[in-house]
Amino acid sequence: MLRTLALILAGGDSPALNVLTAERTEAAVPFAGKYRIIDFALSNCVNSGIYNVGVLTQYRPQSLNTHLGVGRPWDLDRAQGGLRILHPSPTPEGGGWQRGTADAVRYNLDFIADQPAETVLLLAGDHVYRMDYQPLLRLHQEREADITLAVHNVSPHEAYRYGIVSVDANGRVERFVEKPRRTSISLASMGIYVFRKNFLLEILGGQEVDFGRELLPRLIEQVTAYAYTFDGYWADVGTIQAYYEANMALIGETPALDLYDPDWIIHTTSAQRPAVEIGAEARIENSMVSDGCRIYGQVLRSMLSPGVFISSGAVVRDAIILGDTWIGPDAVVDRCILDEGVRIGEGAVLGEGDDNTPNSQAPYTLNTGLTLVGMRSQIPAGIHLGRNVAVRPRTKESAFGHDKLVPSGTTI
Amino acid sequence: MHDAGGTPALPGARCRRDARAPSPWERGHLALDEEATQAGRSRSQGHDRTSAEWVMPVCGTPALPGARYIGTTFVVHKAVVTTKGVPTRSAYVVWLTTSSCLSPTLHRTLFQGTIRAQPEYVNKSYSETSGGAMRVIAMIMAGGEGTRLSVLSEKRAKPSVPFAGKYRIIDYTLSNCVNSGIFDVAVLTQYRPHSLNEHIGIGKPWDLDRARGGVRLLQPYIGRNMGDWYRGTSDAIYQNINYIREHRADIVVILSGDHIYKMDYSKMIEAHQRTRAHVSVAVMDVPLEQTDRFGIMTTDETNRIVEFTEKPKERDKGTLASMGVYVFNADILIQRLSEGNEEQPRVDFGKHVIPAMISQDRVYAYRFAGYWVDVGTIEAYWETNLELLDPACGFDLYDTNWTIYTRSEERPPVKIGPQGRVQRSMVCNGCVIRGTVEHSVLSPGVYVSPGAIVRDSVVMNDTWIGPGAMLDKVVVDKQVVVGAGTYLGWGDDYGTVNRQQPDRLNTGITVVGKSAHIPPGIHIGRNVLINTDRDTEDFPPGDVPSGETI
Numbered sequence: 004m005l006r007t008l009a010l011i012l013a014g015g016d017s018p019a020l021n022v023l024t025a026e027r028t029e030a031a032v033p034f035a036g037k038y039r040i041i042d043f044a045l046s047n048c049v050n051s052g053i054y055n056v057g058v059l060t061q062y063r064p065q066s067l068n069t070h071l072g073v074g075r076p077w078d079l080d081r082a083q084g085g086l087r088i089l090h091p092s093p094t095p096e097g098g099g100w101q102r103g104t105a106d107a108v109r110y111n112l113d114f115i116a117d118q119p120a121e122t123v124l125l126l127a128g129d130h131v132y133r134m135d136y137q138p139l140l141r142l143h144q145e146r147e148a149d150i151t152l153a154v155h156n157v158s159p160h161e162a163y164r165y166g167i168v169s170v171d172a173n174g175r176v177e178r179f180v181e182k183p184r185r186t187s188i189s190l191a192s193m194g195i196y197v198f199r200k201n202f203l204l205e206i207l208g209g210q211e212v213d214f215g216r217e218l219l220p221r222l223i224e225q226v227t228a229y230a231y232t233f234d235g236y237w238a239d240v241g242t243i244q245a246y247y248e249a250n251m252a253l254i255g256e257t258p259a260l261d262l263y264d265p266d267w268i269i270h271t272t273s274a275q276r277p278a279v280e281i282g283a284e285a286r287i288e289n290s291m292v293s294d295g296c297r298i299y300g301q302v303l304r305s306m307l308s309p310g311v312f313i314s315s316g317a318v319v320r321d322a323i324i325l326g327d328t329w330i331g332p333d334a335v336v337d338r339c340i341l342d343e344g345v346r347i348g349e350g351a352v353l354g355e356g357d358d359n360t361p362n363s364q365a366p367y368t369l370n371t372g373l374t375l376v377g378m379r380s381q382i383p384a385g386i387h388l389g390r391n392v393a394v395r396p397r398t399k400e401s402a403f404g405h406d407k408l409v410p411s412g413t414t415i
Numbered sequence: 416m417h418d419a420g421g422t423p424a425l426p427g428a429r430c431r432r433d434a435r436a437p438s439p440w441e442r443g444h445l446a447l448d449e450e451a452t453q454a455g456r457s458r459s460q461g462h463d464r465t466s467a468e469w470v471m472p473v474c475g476t477p478a479l480p481g482a483r484y485i486g487t488t489f490v491v492h493k494a495v496v497t498t499k500g501v502p503t504r505s506a507y508v509v510w511l512t513t514s515s516c517l518s519p520t521l522h523r524t525l526f527q528g529t530i531r532a533q534p535e536y537v538n539k540s541y542s543e544t545s546g547g548a549m550r551v552i553a554m555i556m557a558g559g560e561g562t563r564l565s566v567l568s569e570k571r572a573k574p575s576v577p578f579a580g581k582y583r584i585i586d587y588t589l590s591n592c593v594n595s596g597i598f599d600v601a602v603l604t605q606y607r608p609h610s611l612n613e614h615i616g617i618g619k620p621w622d623l624d625r626a627r628g629g630v631r632l633l634q635p636y637i638g639r640n641m642g643d644w645y646r647g648t649s650d651a652i653y654q655n656i657n658y659i660r661e662h663r664a665d666i667v668v669i670l671s672g673d674h675i676y677k678m679d680y681s682k683m684i685e686a687h688q689r690t691r692a693h694v695s696v697a698v699m700d701v702p703l704e705q706t707d708r709f710g711i712m713t714t715d716e717t718n719r720i721v722e723f724t725e726k727p728k729e730r731d732k733g734t735l736a737s738m739g740v741y742v743f744n745a746d747i748l749i750q751r752l753s754e755g756n757e758e759q760p761r762v763d764f765g766k767h768v769i770p771a772m773i774s775q776d777r778v779y780a781y782r783f784a785g786y787w788v789d790v791g792t793i794e795a796y797w798e799t800n801l802e803l804l805d806p807a808c809g810f811d812l813y814d815t816n817w818t819i820y821t822r823s824e825e826r827p828p829v830k831i832g833p834q835g836r837v838q839r840s841m842v843c844n845g846c847v848i849r850g851t852v853e854h855s856v857l858s859p860g861v862y863v864s865p866g867a868i869v870r871d872s873v874v875m876n877d878t879w880i881g882p883g884a885m886l887d888k889v890v891v892d893k894q895v896v897v898g899a900g901t902y903l904g905w906g907d908d909y910g911t912v913n914r915q916q917p918d919r920l921n922t923g924i925t926v927v928g929k930s931a932h933i934p935p936g937i938h939i940g941r942n943v944l945i946n947t948d949r950d951t952e953d954f955p956p957g958d959v960p961s962g963e964t965i
Contacts, residue, residue: 036828037844075619076825254830262827263847273823275620276858277812278580278841280804287837293828294581294844297813306829 007055007140009048009118010089010111010202012104013041013128014061019242022377023171023342025396027066029241030128033254033325033343035262036293036308038271039070046269046290048126049077049355051136055084055120058128059107061091068311071361076270089114103212108203116204123203125214127194131249132237133260133267134195139231142174143197149226150202152176152219153195155237164239165191166215166232176228179219190230192219193237200228236260244371250306251324254289276309285316300330308343317347317380322354331384339374342396347376349385355387360412362391369393389413504814512576521821551684552664553597553656555588556648556739557672558605563792565919566771566928566947567892570609574672576796577875577893579803579812580843580858583614584790585672585797589630593621594817595680597668601658603643603651605635633658646764648739653752664745669764672738674786675799677810677817683742683781692745692779694772696720697740699783708734710765712780720778723770735780737765738787747776757776794922797890799854800873805838826859834865850880864899872904881935890948891927891948898935903927905938911962913942920944 013030013389023032030041033067041058048056060067070197073079079384089111093099101107108115108125113140115123122143124136134153154168168190169178180186196214211217222228235261240246251259262269276295281287285298292298295310300317308326313319317332330336336347337354347353354374361370369375369391376382377396383403388394389411398415409415494850519578559575570577574585585602591599600623604611617623618630634654635644645651652659659667666687668680678697687695698712711732713722724732741764751772761768772778790796802808812819826845831837834952835848842848845860850867862876863869867880872889880886881899889904897903909923920926920942927933928947934954939945940961948965961965 142954159466256832263830263845269827270825273825275818275823277582277819278843279829280813281837281840281842283839285838287831288835289831289833291828291830292842295813296825 006120006180007053007124007136008115008118008123009053009056009124009136010050010115011041011044011056011058011126011128012089012107012194013058013067014064014101014107015129016062017129017241020246021085021243021365021369022375022393022396023243023246024063026063026378028060028062028064028128030241031064031067031070032246033308034131034240034246035250036291037273038269038307040065041067041070041133042269042271043133044128045077045079046134046267046271047132047134048124049079049270051140052135052265053136054079054081055118057087057089057111059101061107061113064088064090070272072272077176078270087114101133103216104214105207105218106212108170109207111205112207112280115200118200119256121200123198125194125196125198129241130194130239131260132193132235133269134233134235134237136195138165139195139197140274142229145325146174146229148197148229149199150219150222151197151229151231152179153233154190154230155193155233156189156400157191159186159189160192162186162189166194166219167175168192170230174229174231179215179223181215181220183386190232190339193233194273205334243340243373243375244367246414247323247371247373251304254291254304254306260319264289274309279382282315285313314349319381338372338390339376341376342378342380344379345376346381348382348386348400350385351382352387352391353392356389356411358411359390360410362393362414363412364414365393428666429877432648447578449596463905472554472628477857480488482695490752495592496706499658542718542848549685550599550664551597551666551668552599552601552659552662553592553668553670553680553921554603554652555585555592555670555672556651557585557602557611558608558645558651559673560606561673563919564790564796565793565916565926565944567793567796567926569947570607570929572604572606572608572672573791573948574577575607575611575614576790577627577858578675578790578796579800580817581854582821585611585614585677585947586674586819587677588670588672588962589615589621589623590817590819591676591678591680592668592670593635595678597680598623598625598663599664601631601655602632602672603633603645603655605651608634609629614822616822621964631658647764647766649752649764649768651764652748653755653761656749656752667743667745667748669741669743673791674738674787674789675810676738678740678787678821681738683740683783686781686865687742687779690718690779691777692742693744693776695742695779695781696769697738697742697783698735698780699738699787702733703734704728706730706732706734706736712737712778718780718782720773720780723773725765731829731900735782737769738783739765740783741769742781743906747772751776793890793919793924793926797873797888797924804841804854804856835863850882855886858893867897871903888923888941889925889927892929892931894930895927897927898933898937898951900936901933902938903933904956906939906940906961909941910942911942911960913944913964916963918945954959 013028017024017029022085030039034040079086091099091101101110110231139153166179166181167183167188168176168187169188170176222401233354238249240249279292280297282299285299289304290302292307293309296307298313299315300313305319305322307324310327311324312329314330314332317338318328321338322336323340325343327343328341331345331349333350334347335352339353359372373391374388374390374392376394380398381400383400386403386407388409391412392409393414402415453623482729484880506784532785539772547795557572557574559573561568564573574743575583607898623630666684672793700802701709710725711727712735713733714720752761753770788799788800804809828844830847837848837852839854841854842857843859848863849865852864852869855869855872857874859878861874862879864880864882866883867884870887872886877893878891878895880897883900884897885902887904904925913920925943927945929944930947931949932951933949938958942962943959944964954965
């Protein structure tokens with residue numbers, strides 16, 4: 004059972020998620036109501052029988068640490084193996100901060116070497132998927148590979164976002180190209196690697212800082228590398244639009260990601276909350292609502308995390324609302340992502356009009372009409388916010404000044 | 416820090432040390448001890464002199480310097496010290512309750528000169544709970560059959576019956592314990608304990624998985640000289656008397672596991688100590704016309720109980736009903752329970768123990784004003800569940816200062832589909848709603864198919880409601896399958912009572928037991944009882960009229 008050590012990389016700063024990752028690492032961003040993104044990788048581990056897990060952190064780990072605790076929801080509070088949080092520490096040479104995926108693993112080589120494991124499974128903490136790692140590990144064993152990559156079919160026009168792999172008829176990897184500008188191959192690396200432990204210890208002797216950009220393209224042709232094709236649900240939610248779409252896809256009739264499967268439970272740290280309370284005038288359609296929510300207004304096509312309060316007369320449409328946010332009476336929230344603990348004043352309108360001007364500070368990542376509000380911000384009563392607006396975390400009402408209209412594309 | 420009675424709490428930090436007055440210890444209190452006893456006898460003579468000083472305890476406790484005085488109640492009296500019958504001076508005398516001692520903190524406060532010369536403390540009693548040395552244990556009665564809950568408690572003890580969606584009835588009492596700072600809890604089980612054992616486990620949801628204290632399940636056992644099925648509430652405690660002894664408890668809080676309420680037991684313990692009671696009984700005002708359903712306490716003006724009448728027929732005993740919550744001094748509890756014999760059994764607290772104690776011990780009432788419900792009948796169960804939907808009901812589940820803890824299953828959020836309609840309801844994680852839910856309480860994992868209607872009902876975990884089915888005023892246990900197009904609770908015939916259980920099912924509520932499979936396309940009337948594990952073949956062809964039992 005402890006023959007495999009899983010390492011989850013959860014230290015990235017993911018600037019493309021804008022205000023959602025301003026105060027937490029991407030792995031700790033809430034997803035699908037009550038979950039955090041890392042729950043998927045962690046639950047996949049324990050559901051695949053892997054009980055020796057290290058989580059590598061660096062960027063803003065506080066929220067993640069609180070969430071993981073001692074690993075109890077995943078039954079990872081164990082005497083043998085269990086959950087270990089591996090955080091950076093200064094080195095005698097003055098370094099210590101990790102500059103990339105390979106660098107992060109290199110800093111923990113001593114830990115890895117001491118583990119009873121023969122195989123190291125390297126995972127990304129910021130992907131949403133359900134995957135049994137056992138077939139992947141079996142393939143790795145059977146082929147006596149040095150390294151096995153999990154790959155997923157992507158559409159060629161999205162290939163520029165991934166490491167692209169070409170394989171021969173036996174599944175052996177011939178080439179690995181990181182983020183190619185143009186390619187006809189559609190097999191993308193999922194950032195899931197299985198290494199022979201000793202092989203991993205060998206290859207990290209150098210100075211390369213990233214697996215995808217430096218190590219793998221160079222190594223792959225010299226070693227025994229295999230690809231394992233995974234055709235289940237897998238999403239990299241590294242951009243605001245991808246995050247939004249992946250959440251919204253779950254609301255559909257038969258989503259590709261089945262959260263209700265009792266044979267593959269996604270475990271998470273659940274807060275103690277009572278049932279959802281739904282008032283007499285409430286209307287909820289096509290939505291997912293978590294425990295502890297109290298709904299007195301309208302909720303349409305939306306995803307609500309625990310403890311959200313929707314006052315009467317308020318309308319929430321096509322929105323993602325994270326934990327304990329309070330929506331005032333008669334407020335309108337349209338195509339928005341509201342972070343935790345946000346307070347929307349009475350009669351405020353968020354996401355108004357047809358003006359789709361991209362956000363002035365993040366024109367490449369916030370241009371699809373979604374308005375974002377950062378953690379614990381307060382939106383004054385009666386204010387109107389346009390599209391692609393970003394409100395930074397902990398913004399006070401006074402930051403909005405006297406203007407009752409915030410045009411599209413503004414950052415506050 | 417003033418309590419309800421206006422008595423000042425332990426002065427502690429509020430009083431300055433009077434540097435001029437020497438401590439009685441420094442004057443050698445052992446010499447004063449005998450005189451102090453006399454002073455106690457003559458305390459009513461009250462001599463007012465300004466040179467009063469403190470004298471140490473007189474109530475049988477060895478008053479040796481350096482002795483540890485563990486959490487207690489004490490009273491300050493002004494008294495006259497006499498030597499060989501001649502009054503010599505006046506003194507303040509500290510009276511301690513029996514067999515208890517002062518904590519070091521209180522000892523310092525009293526005898527190193529902090530509360531002397533503060534006349535307002537005279538003739539008042541104080542309790543000391545902040546010393547931390549007092550050991551409080553709670554014992555929860557969770558073995559009852561709850562027969563009036565019909566099939567809901569057929570395969571589980573009443574405290575283990577699901578309530579308000581995701582909770583079990585016992586969660587309220589358990590959460591009250593930990594929210595009151597009691598982390599040493601025993602749960603006494605007997606009837607069908609499996610579901611309860613499973614639910615409580617090692618006590619993790621309540622933070623009761625502890626190295627010291629924590630939750631213990633006490634089952635009936637067979638011993639050499641004793642041990643048998645628990646015959647009643649106090650018999651259950653008596654059979655576990657060694658548990659109390661081994662925990663070296665000072666205070667035992669005895670609770671019932673089948674009530675829905677929020678109560679801070681620490682306030683009751685404070686009152687218990689302030690009144691120097693041997694046992695305190697929590698009581699609440701009930702309407703005069705309901706007094707015949709409860710044990711009624713009659714009290715004097717100091718809240719001391721002078722009479723106890725179980726379910727009185729007359730209306731002249733007052734309206735203070737016992738809530739089944741008792742705070743006992745452990746030594747008195749052990750003593751009184753051990754006195755039982757054939758003629759005077761000590762099997763039930765309400766029937767035997769409390770009535771017997773009224774004449775010889777200090778039995779006090781502690782008034783509780785708040786939401787409290789005994790969900791003992793199907794109707795009370797149904798009504799209380801739905802009552803929680805009303806914000807004005809007086810019980811706020813969403814109160815973050817008094818969280819009700821429970822074992823939460825890992826379930827995804829509630830999913831409400833395109834035709835889903837939910838109003839005035841509570842719905843738990845893991846539910847999928849594609850039909851209509853009105854004024855109902857749904858436990859985790861309930862599936863409501865398109866076109867189905869659930870109205871005025873309580874539906875427990877993982878029940879599947881088929882397309883076009885309708886539930887009206889129904890209580891449905893776990894894992895039930897309601898076939899497509901079936902009407903449960905059909906017609907206006909609320910009057911026909913259930914033929915097999917006329918005393919339990921007579922208000923129009925239809926009840927479905929766990930794992931029953933109800934065939935599609937039939938009409939089932941009111942007051943119908945469908946037993947657990949009934950399969951579709953067990954149903955007669957055609958409709959099921961009101962009052963039937965399957």
